[in-house]
Amino acid sequence: MKGGAEGYGVGRSVRRKEDDRYMRGKGEYVGDIRLAGMRELAFVRSPLAHARIGNIRKPAGHEDRVFVAADLIGVKPIVANSGLPGFKSSAQPILAHDKVRHVGEAIAACVAATRAEAEDLAAAVEVDFEELPAVVDMLAARMPGAPLVHEHWGDNVFLESRVEADLSEIRRTAPVVVRRTLRTARQCMSPLEGRGVVALYDRRLDQIVLHTATQIPHIIRTGLAGCLGVSEENVRIVAPDVGGGFGYKGMLLSEEVCAAFLARHLGYPVRWLEDRREQLSGNANCREHHYDIMAYADRDGRLIALDAAATVDTGAYSIYPFSACLESAQVASILPGPYKFDAYRCITWSSATNKPGLVPYRGVARAGVCYAMETMIDAIAHAVNKEPYEVRLRNLVQPEDMPFDNITKKHFDSGDYPECLRRVVEAIDLPAIRRKQKDSADASVRIGVGFSIFCEQGAHGTSVYYGWGIPMVPGFEQAVARLTPDGGLELRVGIQSHGQGLETTLAQIANEVLGIPVERIRVVHGDTAVTPYSTGTWGSRCIVMAGGAVATACRELGQRIARIGAHLLQVPSGNVQVGKGLVSSGVASVRIEEVARTWYLRPQELPKDVDPGGLEVTSGYKTVRDTGTFSYAAHAVVVSVDTEMGDVRILDYALCEDGGVLINPMIVDGQVCGGVAQGIGTALYEEMPFDDHGQPLATTLADYMLPGATEVPMLRIDHMQTPSPYTAFGQKGIGEGGAIGPPAAIANAVNDALRPLGAEINQLPITPHRVLEALAASRLKVSA
Amino acid sequence: MKPAVFSLEQPVSVAQLMQSGEGRIVAGGQSLGPMLNFRVAQPSHVISIAQIREFSLVEETEDAVIIGACVTHAAIADGRVPDIGKGILPAIAQGIAYRAVRNRGTIGGSLCHADPAADWLCTMTALGAAVLTLRPDGGRTIPLTTFVLGPFRNALQPGEIVQAVRVPKASPEARWGYYKACRKPGEFAHAMAAVFLDPARDIHRAVIGAVGGAPIVLEGSDVRIESAERALLQSGLDEIGRIMQLAALRRAMEQAA
Numbered sequence A: 001m002k003g004g005a006e007g008y009g010v011g012r013s014v015r016r017k018e019d020d021r022y023m024r025g026k027g028e029y030v031g032d033i034r035l036a037g038m039r040e041l042a043f044v045r046s047p048l049a050h051a052r053i054g055n056i057r058k059p060a061g062h063e064d065r066v067f068v069a070a071d072l073i074g075v076k077p078i079v080a081n082s083g084l085p086g087f088k089s090s091a092q093p094i095l096a097h098d099k100v101r102h103v104g105e106a107i108a109a110c111v112a113a114t115r116a117e118a119e120d121l122a123a124a125v126e127v128d129f130e131e132l133p134a135v136v137d138m139l140a141a142r143m144p145g146a147p148l149v150h151e152h153w154g155d156n157v158f159l160e161s162r163v164e165a166d167l168s169e170i171r172r173t174a175p176v177v178v179r180r181t182l183r184t185a186r187q188c189m190s191p192l193e194g195r196g197v198v199a200l201y202d203r204r205l206d207q208i209v210l211h212t213a214t215q216i217p218h219i220i221r222t223g224l225a226g227c228l229g230v231s232e233e234n235v236r237i238v239a240p241d242v243g244g245g246f247g248y249k250g251m252l253l254s255e256e257v258c259a260a261f262l263a264r265h266l267g268y269p270v271r272w273l274e275d276r277r278e279q280l281s282g283n284a285n286c287r288e289h290h291y292d293i294m295a296y297a298d299r300d301g302r303l304i305a306l307d308a309a310a311t312v313d314t315g316a317y318s319i320y321p322f323s324a325c326l327e328s329a330q331v332a333s334i335l336p337g338p339y340k341f342d343a344y345r346c347i348t349w350s351s352a353t354n355k356p357g358l359v360p361y362r363g364v365a366r367a368g369v370c371y372a373m374e375t376m377i378d379a380i381a382h383a384v385n386k387e388p389y390e391v392r393l394r395n396l397v398q399p400e401d402m403p404f405d406n407i408t409k410k411h412f413d414s415g416d417y418p419e420c421l422r423r424v425v426e427a428i429d430l431p432a433i434r435r436k437q438k439d440s441a442d443a444s445v446r447i448g449v450g451f452s453i454f455c456e457q458g459a460h461g462t463s464v465y466y467g468w469g470i471p472m473v474p475g476f477e478q479a480v481a482r483l484t485p486d487g488g489l490e491l492r493v494g495i496q497s498h499g500q501g502l503e504t505t506l507a508q509i510a511n512e513v514l515g516i517p518v519e520r521i522r523v524v525h526g527d528t529a530v531t532p533y534s535t536g537t538w539g540s541r542c543i544v545m546a547g548g549a550v551a552t553a554c555r556e557l558g559q560r561i562a563r564i565g566a567h568l569l570q571v572p573s574g575n576v577q578v579g580k581g582l583v584s585s586g587v588a589s590v591r592i593e594e595v596a597r598t599w600y601l602r603p604q605e606l607p608k609d610v611d612p613g614g615l616e617v618t619s620g621y622k623t624v625r626d627t628g629t630f631s632y633a634a635h636a637v638v639v640s641v642d643t644e645m646g647d648v649r650i651l652d653y654a655l656c657e658d659g660g661v662l663i664n665p666m667i668v669d670g671q672v673c674g675g676v677a678q679g680i681g682t683a684l685y686e687e688m689p690f691d692d693h694g695q696p697l698a699t700t701l702a703d704y705m706l707p708g709a710t711e712v713p714m715l716r717i718d719h720m721q722t723p724s725p726y727t728a729f730g731q732k733g734i735g736e737g738g739a740i741g742p743p744a745a746i747a748n749a750v751n752d753a754l755r756p757l758g759a760e761i762n763q764l765p766i767t768p769h770r771v772l773e774a775l776a777a778s779r780l781k782v783s784a
Numbered sequence B: 001m002k003p004a005v006f007s008l009e010q011p012v013s014v015a016q017l018m019q020s021g022e023g024r025i026v027a028g029g030q031s032l033g034p035m036l037n038f039r040v041a042q043p044s045h046v047i048s049i050a051q052i053r054e055f056s057l058v059e060e061t062e063d064a065v066i067i068g069a070c071v072t073h074a075a076i077a078d079g080r081v082p083d084i085g086k087g088i089l090p091a092i093a094q095g096i097a098y099r100a101v102r103n104r105g106t107i108g109g110s111l112c113h114a115d116p117a118a119d120w121l122c123t124m125t126a127l128g129a130a131v132l133t134l135r136p137d138g139g140r141t142i143p144l145t146t147f148v149l150g151p152f153r154n155a156l157q158p159g160e161i162v163q164a165v166r167v168p169k170a171s172p173e174a175r176w177g178y179y180k181a182c183r184k185p186g187e188f189a190h191a192m193a194a195v196f197l198d199p200a201r202d203i204h205r206a207v208i209g210a211v212g213g214a215p216i217v218l219e220g221s222d223v224r225i226e227s228a229e230r231a232l233l234q235s236g237l238d239e240i241g242r243i244m245q246l247a248a249l250r251r252a253m254e255q256a257a
């Protein structure tokens, strides 16, 4: 942490400005918005995973309050194509008409004074279905003869991609070969606040105003205008306080389009608040991967080659804007992890199935990829009879290699990966655990230790994204810095802050540049009417991109302040400095407040050559290279496994992460903790199972298990701070990292505990049932 | 997830209750509430018995404690109700759900709801408890072993409600054990077993709950793993489910040993 007299700039654990309202229950969420004449929406949703829709009968006497596809005149489906060769396009209807492709898909919208009455109406709508066989499993979906989600495709593959390499020589000669097939569960992203919209039509401005719980207001405006067939100036998106996102709020919803249309059509505001059942059983999911991987190594455990086939269960529709390609494209490009090796082959498929679409969730594909790669590293370690951490050390990119271009051309910007791993090996006290394991070899509750290490690309920009050809490509990030007449500072940014603490960290950055007190700095975000265009909050990009933009805009503003200040001080403008809230020249100084008053209220005192742009600056920012920052972390965990009941408990958890220069270390720790909680969910709890007909089986939080306070241990967090050479302050994106490491580390720990019993689990989450199943299978093997 | 329309009546005495019409009883609402919201239950009339004073009373006799149907899990957990001995009732109540649910959920509601994985269902069966019912023509006593007919099905007749639960007191020498396996503290159990040994009263009983239907009761010399194994084969649980149940039983037996 930074020393010095002023305690609010970069590197200080400043208390979060936004917490005053969050902690007191005074946030303003979509659900808090009340508008005169507002009505509620409820949707008729498909009870079937795959069916042709026949007649839809509206309840008699209520025809004008029930809307089906044919009533949405001029509305186009949501299309999110990728430019990658061979990508097959899907059209997600706003209301399904010819066919439903997953349970929960909206078929009709019902409007009433209260939600309960809207649900009464929805229950009275009759829909004739002709049920079709459903395709539920992503591997079965690829088989010839599988039912087709989109008939005209001829198969169920959104995209197949290949990273090719000739491995024939290696196959013949590699001394060590290990193979694993692995599966991760379909998860439901579960922010505390679900999705929700309040839509109204502003006649004066001829503008649809959509208040929506989103991470990406500007992208929603672009997408929504396209679906409604209106110009973007006729749409305003407002994201008020948003109760967590994690990717779930990084997509355009059919409900958003429908509500926006209805508000204009009906002339009164309408509201839809997603309930837990809709969230769990109807809207997009995440994370579902399957891997079949072979790793080739030498007898020391040095990785020679990786040969992988990966499938992503992408569900029925390509979701806007990230599309059905992003997850699998990520898998192929990041599977090699933080390791250095020379031969890599990877085939990926994005399967279409009769399930809701799939969107990137905190860490995007990385949680699954890290789990897969780190399982392989452990497998190699056991094949060569070494400690898994030793095999990791042998294969990691070394600090002297940095910056390093890996086998998939990822440009690792900086860091010392081996040191990071060594720190957690020490923190967890590996020798002590190995001793304990020996002493308790016969116990029914066994302990195990596991490690994982990964790097996380954040703030990747144009050069990375345009290649995927999806509807959204990040370019320059802009910020507005505007001095108020009484010397306060307004920052306007196009990202959205929903738990990341950006109202504080961006203020810290402005404080670092201008010295204006943090409490006089207001960060305005989430409203397309008043903020510059941005692709929004995703991909661990905000502190780098919005932070860089704020710094750039503040520096430019500083120059304008300096010029006026110098004039007031009667010194040449080259002789002044701006900082600590002052313009100073030697011992003489004038407060920024005075400068602001002069510009706004006493223009007669301004210098002749004053910048007519005044004290309001919009400026754009890109990192020195746009290949992204690479933060990284190592996780170490000790678990106990009850071999009679199958329960897994986390006994100790230590991690070390390098986020470059930390703008606010306290907030970083918070991000890491929250991410780890979600990673524990991926590892041990969260799973949305479907039956053979595509019915979701965990439609309440009694069945969909989320980790809670009793499941998340105290974490021991260590930091390294290797500056990124490419960012404004050396900061790196770390928003997602916490969620990436736990599944791999915990699975390795469980398997470490089970190994003496000959059992191994290769599927997430590791439930008591799966633990006992693996043990039963190993007993069968032994007795056979 | 909003309930369909219904009317609500809130009698404050048994006398008033007897005047009220036909309707679905709600006590703590911790099971019925979600069912209403999901519209799994769509009663047109609901009668809340939570305000009826008589149903929150507890009476202690020489050999039993009679707990009003509307006594909450929290009241029992906090020891605001006389125990039957050995600290059994508070220990069990403390492990039910979360505090917020315990504050409202009632012992009567839990038994009537007859969720196979409910704590009271399993433990009250082990303790040899019975429900005391109320109906226009008087009432009756139904031992728990015959009260639960199957999952979410009880032996009450239309218009009959549970007014109290009679739990026999344990002898000073009695021993008991209770083990339940949950994914998280407060979640419903996926395996549970209660063992109650009270030789002075000639009781040797083990009960396995969360089996999908009425609990499995093992008496006397059948309080053994082998008997449980046999009984579980009939339960419809898969092999892993049976392994878990046996492990839970073993642990409950160890506690009671």
Ligand SMILES: Cc1cc2nc3c(=O)[nH]c(=O)nc-3n(C[C@H](O)[C@H](O)[C@H](O)COP(=O)(O)OP(=O)(O)OC[C@H]3O[C@@H](n4cnc5c(N)ncnc54)[C@H](O)[C@@H]3O)c2cc1C
Residues within 6 Å of the ligand: B024, B025, B026, B027, B028, B029, B030, B031, B032, B033, B049, B069, B095, B096, B097, B098, B101, B104, B105, B106, B107, B108, B109, B110, B112, B113, B115, B117, B118, B119, B120, B156, B160, B161, B162, B163, B186, B187, B188, B189
């Ligand atoms: C999140 C959550 C977790 C839970 N976890 C557990 C757990 O771990 N273990 C556990 O055992 N339980 C658990 N429960 C259930 C809880 O214990 C409920 O309190 C209990 O099942 C029902 O009691 P109630 O008073 O709320 O009944 P209500 O919901 O009011 O009623 C339930 C049913 O019983 C009927 N009924 C109620 N009282 C009477 C009466 N006196 N006579 C006739 N019929 C009556 C009602 O008509 C209804 O059909 C959980 C509940 C929730 C919401």
